[in-house]
Amino acid sequence: MLGIRRRTFAGGVYPPEEKSHTEKKPIEEMPPPTTVVIPLQQHIGAPSEPIVKQGDQVRIGDRLSEPQGFVSVPVHASVSGTVQKIAPLPHPLGDQMLAIVIENDGQDTVTDAIKPDENYLALTPDEMRQKIKEAGIAGMGGATFPTHVKLSPPESKPIDILILNGAECEPYLTADHRLMLEYSQDIFNGLKIFQKILNVKKTYIAIEKNKPDAIRKMEEIAQGDKEVEVIGLKVKYPQGAEKQLIKAITGREVPTGGLPMDVGCLVQNVGTAKAVFDALRWGKPLYQRVITVSGPGIQKPKNLLVRIGTPFKDVIAFCGGYTETANKLVMGGPMMGLSQYTDEVPVIKGTSGIVVLDGKTSPTVEPSPCIGCGRCILTCPMGLVPTTIAQYVEAKNYEMAKKWNALDCIECGACTFVCPAKRPLLQSIRLGKYKIQTLNKKAG
Ligand code: SF4
Ligand code: SF4
Numbered sequence: 001m002l003g004i005r006r007r008t009f010a011g012g013v014y015p016p017e018e019k020s021h022t023e024k025k026p027i028e029e030m031p032p033p034t035t036v037v038i039p040l041q042q043h044i045g046a047p048s049e050p051i052v053k054q055g056d057q058v059r060i061g062d063r064l065s066e067p068q069g070f071v072s073v074p075v076h077a078s079v080s081g082t083v084q085k086i087a088p089l090p091h092p093l094g095d096q097m098l099a100i101v102i103e104n105d106g107q108d109t110v111t112d113a114i115k116p117d118e119n120y121l122a123l124t125p126d127e128m129r130q131k132i133k134e135a136g137i138a139g140m141g142g143a144t145f146p147t148h149v150k151l152s153p154p155e156s157k158p159i160d161i162l163i164l165n166g167a168e169c170e171p172y173l174t175a176d177h178r179l180m181l182e183y184s185q186d187i188f189n190g191l192k193i194f195q196k197i198l199n200v201k202k203t204y205i206a207i208e209k210n211k212p213d214a215i216r217k218m219e220e221i222a223q224g225d226k227e228v229e230v231i232g233l234k235v236k237y238p239q240g241a242e243k244q245l246i247k248a249i250t251g252r253e254v255p256t257g258g259l260p261m262d263v264g265c266l267v268q269n270v271g272t273a274k275a276v277f278d279a280l281r282w283g284k285p286l287y288q289r290v291i292t293v294s295g296p297g298i299q300k301p302k303n304l305l306v307r308i309g310t311p312f313k314d315v316i317a318f319c320g321g322y323t324e325t326a327n328k329l330v331m332g333g334p335m336m337g338l339s340q341y342t343d344e345v346p347v348i349k350g351t352s353g354i355v356v357l358d359g360k361t362s363p364t365v366e367p368s369p370c371i372g373c374g375r376c377i378l379t380c381p382m383g384l385v386p387t388t389i390a391q392y393v394e395a396k397n398y399e400m401a402k403k404w405n406a407l408d409c410i411e412c413g414a415c416t417f418v419c420p421a422k423r424p425l426l427q428s429i430r431l432g433k434y435k436i437q438t439l440n441k442k443a444g
Helices: 125-134 175-182 184-198 212-222 242-250 270-282 312-318 375-379 386-394 398-403 414-418 425-442
Strands: 035-039 081-090 096-104 161-165 203-208 228-233 265-269 288-294 302-307 326-331 338-340 353-358
Touching: 035 081, 125 184, 125 270, 161 184, 161 242, 161 270, 175 184, 175 212, 175 270, 175 288, 184 203, 184 212, 184 265, 184 270, 203 212, 203 242, 212 228, 228 242, 242 265, 265 270, 270 288, 288 312, 302 312, 312 353, 375 386, 375 414, 386 398, 386 425, 398 425, 414 425
Parallel strands: 161 203, 161 265, 203 228, 288 353
Antiparallel strands: 035 096, 081 096, 288 302, 326 338, 326 353
């Protein structure tokens, strides 16, 4: 451990942190629900294909689907019981997607395929990647990119710096904070697995300095390890975004349209590190995760260990239900999270939190015309011109939006947050990115 430094990136905003509702609350295990809904698409890449059918009996940890190709991972049963149906159902990423519904038999029978391995560090990097894929692990910070793919950089892009991301800069969310306090050794063991797979020595554990107890805890664990340095970062949103983290810690700039591996870096979330350790050491597939449930619309905010597939409505009921003022349901934090139109959607691998806002924290204000104040430009951590990109998208001129680097937008929402005219900048740019990507695909 080499000490704490305080670094940051250009741009960004300072939304109210709102962490005090849950940061001191230990992770509580939520009893499994009566029914889980497990979508086949919970990662970036090809959806997996079901290998079970209606009426089948399954146990916790049983594989339910087969990945389709390299950039794909399977899903696993999070309760024991009977497959009730396989059907398109509301998905937190929008629309309806194919999901496997399991009726819980209340027995919590675990598959015998789960086998601990105390010699997991003797596995080769390829064997480790394979086990990570089989465990269905996808980035748990919310990006949901399959972890085995991220851990397979091409030879032409060697990685010399690994960053473990414990920044957790989104307001309200404290799940990673609690994980670092309560499972610091598991996270550190996961970090060692990443180091072995990538053959990387230099590793930073990045934590915003509003979590001094987590910084101390990770320092204690890393004590005496000269390859691992804990970095205390300035509290600023979006400090936890990959490109901003890399810039803050290494000074390296990921080029336009590029990836962290283009500058020799790889970022993994602390929750992913724990999931990887659980998979290799205990043979456990990813069928549960820690989430924060918070916001003024929730009666009893908590940090919870929940089974993947638990409907939001069950999680919210376990937290005492909605308050009278609740008016907006979000998966993730209020800055980058996705608004939900129903609480029937299930917790998926990328659900870091469920936040319910009220009329004060999420006021319904009509947007007015842009006044050209330039605040969105000064704030954008990617150095973009959000107002111009949004205007091109609104005019359906996706070619120009692309020329203004819309695809570099990391969807942090900082521009929307500062806009005095309440322009829906992020919403427009997100739509623009989708349209550009669709046009790119069509063009081959
Ligand atoms: S344009 Fe994108 S990256 Fe820039 S502030 Fe807005 S949402 Fe964030
Ligand atoms: S912050 Fe809003 S009002 Fe100001 S330039 Fe950007 S879009 Fe226009």
